[in-house]
Amino acid sequence: MVFTSDFSLATTGHGTYDISAEVGSAVRNSGITTGLCNVFTHHTSASLIICENADPAVREDLEAWFKRLVKEGDPIYTHTSEGLDDMPAHIRSTLTPVSLTIPVRHGQLALGTWQGIYLWEHRRRSHQRQISMTVMGE
Amino acid sequence: MVFTSDFSLATTGHGTYDISAEVGSAVRNSGITTGLCNVFTHHTSASLIICENADPAVREDLEAWFKRLVKEGDPIYTHTSEGLDDMPAHIRSTLTPVSLTIPVRHGQLALGTWQGIYLWEHRRRSHQRQISMTVMGE
Amino acid sequence: MVFTSDFSLATTGHGTYDISAEVGSAVRNSGITTGLCNVFTHHTSASLIICENADPAVREDLEAWFKRLVKEGDPIYTHTSEGLDDMPAHIRSTLTPVSLTIPVRHGQLALGTWQGIYLWEHRRRSHQRQISMTVMGE
Numbered sequence: 001m002v003f004t005s006d007f008s009l010a011t012t013g014h015g016t017y018d019i020s021a022e023v024g025s026a027v028r029n030s031g032i033t034t035g036l037c038n039v040f041t042h043h044t045s046a047s048l049i050i051c052e053n054a055d056p057a058v059r060e061d062l063e064a065w066f067k068r069l070v071k072e073g074d075p076i077y078t079h080t081s082e083g084l085d086d087m088p089a090h091i092r093s094t095l096t097p098v099s100l101t102i103p104v105r106h107g108q109l110a111l112g113t114w115q116g117i118y119l120w121e122h123r124r125r126s127h128q129r130q131i132s133m134t135v136m137g138e
Numbered sequence: 139m140v141f142t143s144d145f146s147l148a149t150t151g152h153g154t155y156d157i158s159a160e161v162g163s164a165v166r167n168s169g170i171t172t173g174l175c176n177v178f179t180h181h182t183s184a185s186l187i188i189c190e191n192a193d194p195a196v197r198e199d200l201e202a203w204f205k206r207l208v209k210e211g212d213p214i215y216t217h218t219s220e221g222l223d224d225m226p227a228h229i230r231s232t233l234t235p236v237s238l239t240i241p242v243r244h245g246q247l248a249l250g251t252w253q254g255i256y257l258w259e260h261r262r263r264s265h266q267r268q269i270s271m272t273v274m275g276e
Numbered sequence: 277m278v279f280t281s282d283f284s285l286a287t288t289g290h291g292t293y294d295i296s297a298e299v300g301s302a303v304r305n306s307g308i309t310t311g312l313c314n315v316f317t318h319h320t321s322a323s324l325i326i327c328e329n330a331d332p333a334v335r336e337d338l339e340a341w342f343k344r345l346v347k348e349g350d351p352i353y354t355h356t357s358e359g360l361d362d363m364p365a366h367i368r369s370t371l372t373p374v375s376l377t378i379p380v381r382h383g384q385l386a387l388g389t390w391q392g393i394y395l396w397e398h399r400r401r402s403h404q405r406q407i408s409m410t411v412m413g414e
């Protein structure tokens with residue numbers, strides 16, 4: 001069995017956006033009891049991560065740490081025509097996943113207690129981010 | 139066809155733990171000849187990596203390199219209440235996968251000669267790490 | 277339904293090699309309309325990434341940025357017998373994926389407009405890189 005569901009997310013700059021509810025809902029709607037759920041984002045300047053879901057400071061620290069690691073305005077960049085935040089966004093989107101595959105058990109996403117699913121926006125401005133879910137199993 | 143198998147691994151601090159045998163065994167037990175095997179860990183302070191399996195020094199260097207990149211006690215962190223190693227563990231678990239999908243061929247994991255599968259513990263203390271395998275195919 | 281297709285790619289040193297056409301072709305040949313395509317490389321010194329496909333400068337900047345982050349000749353390395361570029365290659369292959377799972381829709385890879393699929397060679401010398409594709413769905 002294969003079930004698909006897509007949605008679009010409006011982002012408003014750098015940071016993580018919780019999509020756990022959308023993905024969990026797709027799994028429940030699929031009618032699939034046991035298998036896998038893939039979540040995919042169709043961009044090269046955003047990512048999908050699984051991260052600690054209890055203390056928002058974790059994701060703020062993650063953002064701060066990545067901003068320092070992948071600097072805007074780094075003189076090493078030659079691809080600079082699309083804005084200061086563009087090349088860092090491509091690097092961040094390479095260092096972190098655009099595709100997550102998560103087990104499905106008992107008709108639900110089998111995430112750990114502290115695991116949330118986040119779209120991570122790597123650009124400053126607002127964007128519409130496309131996300132596709134594919135649930136397969138029996 | 140879908141086959142699942144889960145296990146728990148006791149870790150004793152930072153470092154890589156070879157789980158290739160457990161994953162290979164699940165694939166053989168599945169009876170699936172051709173398809174995919176997903177391995178997933180249900181935590182935000184551990185990862186799953188595919189790494190060189192011949193010289194243990196590779197994984198020791200990897201640990202040393204990541205420890206220097208993602209420092210304990212970095213003044214950028216605000217999430218500090220769960221220990222010096224906690225925020226670095228979350229960052230390391232974002233920089234490396236928690237989910238691996240590996241092809242199955244001829245009833246076996248189709249890894250390269252030098253590829254091993256490792257759980258990477260990012261915390262100092264002992265932990266029980268949950269790992270779920272999902273084999274799908276025919 | 278499960279469809280598999282494998283190929284080998286000759287690389288000639290550091291850099292990204294576009295494999296989008298090969299992966300797209302496997303999906304079309306599979307006859308699968310809806311599902312997932314996994315792409316896997318059987319090595320610990322190369323990766324598979326999804327990256328911006330319009331301006332080659334993006335991938336050149338990515339290469340330059342990673343070369344600076346993961347230095348050759350770093351005194352932290354103890355695994356040095358296989359060449360200056362060997363340990364950096366293992367680190368780079370851990371920081372970036374060796375396995376990509378991409379949705380299939382309408383009998384085609386459902387990539388975003390700006391997403392290309394690249395094998396990323398992390399070693400200086402020529403190599404033959406093995407790539408396996410597994411398409412599952414209906």
